[in-house]
Amino acid sequence: MKKNIAVLAGDGIGPEIMASAIRVLKAGTKSVSTEFEYVEYPFGGAGIDAAGDPLPDETIQACQEADAILLGAIGGPKWDQAPKRPEQGLLQLRKALNLYANIRPITVPDSLLPLSPIKEAIVKGTDFVVVRELTSGIYFGEPRSLTDEEAYDTNRYQVHEIERIVRKAFEIAQGRQKRLVSVDKANVLATSKLWRKTVERIAKEYPDVTVEHQYVDAAAMLIVQKPTTFDVIVTENLFGDILSDEASVLPGTLGVLPSASHSESGVSLYEPIHGSAPDIAGKNVANPVSMILSATLMLRQSFNMDDVADQIEEACYAVLNEGTVTRDLGGTAMTSEFTDAVIEKLS
């Protein structure tokens, strides 16, 4: 059996961490019967440079036909003034593939406890999932306008868009500790009032899952104050973006957090939660764990290859445990050295 993986390395550290993840994937899957083919396509700033568009036609078509998509990161100062920025290409890709469910697991493995800026007693055992709505809300609502005098965006949610992400979160909670926290700003926002009402209604379909509502400001505080109290968080697009970057403080870096994005029935996309890190790009110092773990999410969620995913994850954590860590975690290991060490564990 052959699986076609569309590889969108993107910009900044994207190509560096992608090269690392693909080396690890190749090492981890070398003795399985499934054959993987990795084909790169231009995307983001690299898409603008190659084809004048952050999401060239060739790239979107290849993504639609692929068995899974691996995405590095996009964006950077070079393209910040482009008529169509790399970030727009990313939003267009998510929308075109209907990738409404963005799953962001937040875990702090014991090997990272000493490196976390938060006290070990608070952070030990952190293991929750942010389920972020990804194709609607203020990122996509119309109208929007920007002049020198005034600017506005529209936060709009249709009830069916809330229903499907909330159901997804309940299903994920059912496979975990059955505790769901829905995050909103229902004391102020109309969209949040509809969100909360919808969660209450859908909750009746999942009586085995306990549901709590939190306002986003309080949730932001609780995520760093009592991270182990969370199991599954479901929230709208913008809040999920912000809270998941905040949650990266728990493991101590954005460089270890992966994500998976799913549609109702089409291809899924796997990408780190962080960006292209222009400040460290091209230096072989980026932490590739976020991309490697995104690849293991692909193995699990697109190909049911839990065994290989387990082996790769264990290899990463073992290397971290030995103190081979990149600069973001206070170490001196280069991206390539870390990758070599993971591959050695796999062989």
Ligand code: NAD
């Ligand atoms: P960023 O996530 O790129 O970087 C934030 C900080 O985290 C930086 O100090 C960076 O060095 C560090 N960091 C991130 N990933 C790391 C890794 N793997 N290893 C070590 N350190 C890492 O956010 P930013 O600087 O605000 O944005 C840079 C660009 O990335 C912008 O153009 C932004 O729009 C874009 N962006 C893209 C994505 C994506 O492709 N999905 C996500 C977020 C931001």
Ligand code: IPM
């Ligand atoms: C992310 C990023 C994107 C987002 C940007 C680059 C459009 O921050 O994937 O988290 O806000 O969704």
Ligand code: MN
């Ligand atoms: Mn983000």
